[in-house]
Amino acid sequence: MGAPVEPPLRKPLPETLVAALGERLGDRFHVGQAMCDEHGRSETHFSPMPPDAVAFARSTDDVVAVVNLCRQAGVAVIPFGAGTSVEGNTLAVRGGVSLNLSRMDRILQVNAEDFDCVVEAGVRREELNAHLRDQGLFFPIDPGANATIGGMASTRASGTNAVRYGTMREAVLSLTVVTADGRVIRTSRRARKSAAGYDLTRLFVGSEGTLGIITEVTLRLHAIPEAISAATCSFETIGGAVDTVVQSIQLGIPLARVEILDDIQIRAVNVWSKLDLPEQTTLFFEFHGSERYVAEQVETVGELAAANGGGEFRWSHRTEERNALWKARHEAYYAAVNLRPGAIGWATDVCVPMSRLAECIAETKADLQNSSVPATILGHVGDGNFHVVFSIDPTKAAELEEVRAINNRMVRRALAMDGTCTGEHGIGLGKQEYLVEELGEAVDLMRAVKQALDPQGVLNPGKIFS
Amino acid sequence: MGAPVEPPLRKPLPETLVAALGERLGDRFHVGQAMCDEHGRSETHFSPMPPDAVAFARSTDDVVAVVNLCRQAGVAVIPFGAGTSVEGNTLAVRGGVSLNLSRMDRILQVNAEDFDCVVEAGVRREELNAHLRDQGLFFPIDPGANATIGGMASTRASGTNAVRYGTMREAVLSLTVVTADGRVIRTSRRARKSAAGYDLTRLFVGSEGTLGIITEVTLRLHAIPEAISAATCSFETIGGAVDTVVQSIQLGIPLARVEILDDIQIRAVNVWSKLDLPEQTTLFFEFHGSERYVAEQVETVGELAAANGGGEFRWSHRTEERNALWKARHEAYYAAVNLRPGAIGWATDVCVPMSRLAECIAETKADLQNSSVPATILGHVGDGNFHVVFSIDPTKAAELEEVRAINNRMVRRALAMDGTCTGEHGIGLGKQEYLVEELGEAVDLMRAVKQALDPQGVLNPGKIFS
Numbered sequence: 001m002g003a004p005v006e007p008p009l010r011k012p013l014p015e016t017l018v019a020a021l022g023e024r025l026g027d028r029f030h031v032g033q034a035m036c037d038e039h040g041r042s043e044t045h046f047s048p049m050p051p052d053a054v055a056f057a058r059s060t061d062d063v064v065a066v067v068n069l070c071r072q073a074g075v076a077v078i079p080f081g082a083g084t085s086v087e088g089n090t091l092a093v094r095g096g097v098s099l100n101l102s103r104m105d106r107i108l109q110v111n112a113e114d115f116d117c118v119v120e121a122g123v124r125r126e127e128l129n130a131h132l133r134d135q136g137l138f139f140p141i142d143p144g145a146n147a148t149i150g151g152m153a154s155t156r157a158s159g160t161n162a163v164r165y166g167t168m169r170e171a172v173l174s175l176t177v178v179t180a181d182g183r184v185i186r187t188s189r190r191a192r193k194s195a196a197g198y199d200l201t202r203l204f205v206g207s208e209g210t211l212g213i214i215t216e217v218t219l220r221l222h223a224i225p226e227a228i229s230a231a232t233c234s235f236e237t238i239g240g241a242v243d244t245v246v247q248s249i250q251l252g253i254p255l256a257r258v259e260i261l262d263d264i265q266i267r268a269v270n271v272w273s274k275l276d277l278p279e280q281t282t283l284f285f286e287f288h289g290s291e292r293y294v295a296e297q298v299e300t301v302g303e304l305a306a307a308n309g310g311g312e313f314r315w316s317h318r319t320e321e322r323n324a325l326w327k328a329r330h331e332a333y334y335a336a337v338n339l340r341p342g343a344i345g346w347a348t349d350v351c352v353p354m355s356r357l358a359e360c361i362a363e364t365k366a367d368l369q370n371s372s373v374p375a376t377i378l379g380h381v382g383d384g385n386f387h388v389v390f391s392i393d394p395t396k397a398a399e400l401e402e403v404r405a406i407n408n409r410m411v412r413r414a415l416a417m418d419g420t421c422t423g424e425h426g427i428g429l430g431k432q433e434y435l436v437e438e439l440g441e442a443v444d445l446m447r448a449v450k451q452a453l454d455p456q457g458v459l460n461p462g463k464i465f466s
Numbered sequence: 467m468g469a470p471v472e473p474p475l476r477k478p479l480p481e482t483l484v485a486a487l488g489e490r491l492g493d494r495f496h497v498g499q500a501m502c503d504e505h506g507r508s509e510t511h512f513s514p515m516p517p518d519a520v521a522f523a524r525s526t527d528d529v530v531a532v533v534n535l536c537r538q539a540g541v542a543v544i545p546f547g548a549g550t551s552v553e554g555n556t557l558a559v560r561g562g563v564s565l566n567l568s569r570m571d572r573i574l575q576v577n578a579e580d581f582d583c584v585v586e587a588g589v590r591r592e593e594l595n596a597h598l599r600d601q602g603l604f605f606p607i608d609p610g611a612n613a614t615i616g617g618m619a620s621t622r623a624s625g626t627n628a629v630r631y632g633t634m635r636e637a638v639l640s641l642t643v644v645t646a647d648g649r650v651i652r653t654s655r656r657a658r659k660s661a662a663g664y665d666l667t668r669l670f671v672g673s674e675g676t677l678g679i680i681t682e683v684t685l686r687l688h689a690i691p692e693a694i695s696a697a698t699c700s701f702e703t704i705g706g707a708v709d710t711v712v713q714s715i716q717l718g719i720p721l722a723r724v725e726i727l728d729d730i731q732i733r734a735v736n737v738w739s740k741l742d743l744p745e746q747t748t749l750f751f752e753f754h755g756s757e758r759y760v761a762e763q764v765e766t767v768g769e770l771a772a773a774n775g776g777g778e779f780r781w782s783h784r785t786e787e788r789n790a791l792w793k794a795r796h797e798a799y800y801a802a803v804n805l806r807p808g809a810i811g812w813a814t815d816v817c818v819p820m821s822r823l824a825e826c827i828a829e830t831k832a833d834l835q836n837s838s839v840p841a842t843i844l845g846h847v848g849d850g851n852f853h854v855v856f857s858i859d860p861t862k863a864a865e866l867e868e869v870r871a872i873n874n875r876m877v878r879r880a881l882a883m884d885g886t887c888t889g890e891h892g893i894g895l896g897k898q899e900y901l902v903e904e905l906g907e908a909v910d911l912m913r914a915v916k917q918a919l920d921p922q923g924v925l926n927p928g929k930i931f932s
Binding site: 111246351384 | 577579580581582621622623628633635636645649651652653654655656657659661662663664666669671672677691692712717720755758759766820821849850880884885886889890891893900901904907908909910911912915930931
């Protein structure tokens, strides 16, 4: 099972390297099978590919030491955060050392007046927001999982707030990075904007650990709005839901969140999160602003929804209700996979220009309806980005092939609409052939950059391109 | 006069190259002195450095041809748009061919439902907005000059709307680029976001023509708001003005524009643009939204301004008044230089975290008050970014040295505050030593990327780093 990747070129770790890492890290260095297996698993359908050892870093200095020792030994280093990526991004394709940064979990600075903070790479997004809440600030990027900030930067993650607050591309102000040759660099100062040289920050954001290892991240923050309202609204058609969003944006409504879930995903969420939403295409909305302005946004969007075949808005007025709604949305992946007991998940995503989104979702939906594998559609409709989650019976090899074919058609459909093969999951192992279809010779430039910054190919080899 | 740069390594263009370019471009290829001089001038204080020839491109194919012929001959290619950059970014340090893209001025697509457009690199921002207006769309990035979109992408320009709408970093969705080896690549699809591989778009944005030549740009657009209100407000102190902005942002007010002009800049603007503003530190505001929401923003910000020593808001209610106000702001550079007849300008900028902005401006102001050279301060206060414009008597060599020293102190002050040596002008020739002070060994990575993508050093040599 698993995506077709080149055969692993494994060899045992040199004994001198094992000794040196053991000496440097003590009980934070592991060669036991259980620990390696834990770092060789994927959240989704990829076959396990365990590393030969696992190193836990406590500091940027630890990362430097591991990178230097591994480079000198010609051994791969695979940075690892929460392990929640979905395109096999942390699998040890060629063995090597999995470098776990989850214990680098200190929040180093919160600069409230500057709306920024500096965190170690292993801080998780939920813990960061819990820390920020008392200061009236929040960090908006929210992939489904409680991922680490370093991992989110590495995959250019986004989530439900991206339509209003952007993705990790916009959220990261600066990075501390350990390079392949063991240097520690900072990609930018803490100023909000800069025209000083090449944009190294954006070069490392989304590079999936292949160009350097992110150890600290300076993040842009936002003020918690005075008023927040969330609601769900069912629609007769996918087109009606998408049109409501397009028209809202045309009117300048700053939708904070607007998520689409198809009927199957709603059924899955109802079961998993014990909700009772009508099993129809549904938008989950959130509005941010002053009390008066939120009321105005709600009024306008309500009128647009009604004109586009939307039903009544069901409001989550209290904070607990609202949190329950978004928790259900964040757990939608698990809800979808659990449509079948014992199933494994396959999550894929594409992103297309807004004008093609309704068509792209509808065609994908038709394809899913002809499939024997249960699958849900959910997406960040304000960005033109949507996911399909398949619930695969692992005992049926044919199902994996069927899903692979559907995924293939979905990606090619998006590319034909001038879209991208992944809006927020990254390339990892699963989308490499599509990256080339999408960008052609531009991928040669990426290879040239990789060769320039990691000439020995030590950093997360086999990812993005092989 | 001019910044200290390494001595030009000039040699006459090979005759075979002149013949080949002449054959390819016909009357769009020039070797005459007048045309070369026109492309060897800077908007600011840099000494003229003319190219040896000027080529006008009409198409991406023209650009490919010029790049290939010049690379084969070992001759530099310097992309040129409107020539309005201020750090000597288009000067022909080592001679070569200035490649003028201003005749590539077609608007190729406007995708209203997707809020984007595709333009050739030579389109200017004012012409683009004139074209978009009827469709209810606008492109917000507005450096002072009517620059080309390609030039704005190359210097990572921003302007007065950046606090709300971002800079060229956020505005560019995709680029068509001619590489140093003459290939045509597209950096991204037209989707709003993507996690597909390295962020080549952001790598080229701000690379000042040193990594490739941008020939087409896909831009993110915005809906023209239902209501727009602009006002000016004078303050007793710089700190009062800055605090008003910080507190507004903390309250979640989405200021569309908020510009600071010091008393000297106001005097210059009053003369140049025939206004009668009080000669005090002044904020220029603009609010965007629905009628009701703009009224609410105005009310809140008015209260904050009053509490921070601000005077009455002077409103520009009619569109013509508002346009006149922003025209005055956009011409502030020329107004400042013209404080003295026959003077030449030196424009510099830095950007610091918001919490340090008032202090940084105040210390800079004190420094200027001790100088014999007239100078103004103006800035994009919501970003922490401000400019100083000096009005230098070209007959007095000592003035240039005095300005150089003030600029030096200003940049180091910003760096000491964790700021950047340039918020939106770029490095060009003028800020190279500061780039190294700012980012240290990270600059080595930039050099490695340059070496990987332009191994022969053909593209705009001597810029960003020498």
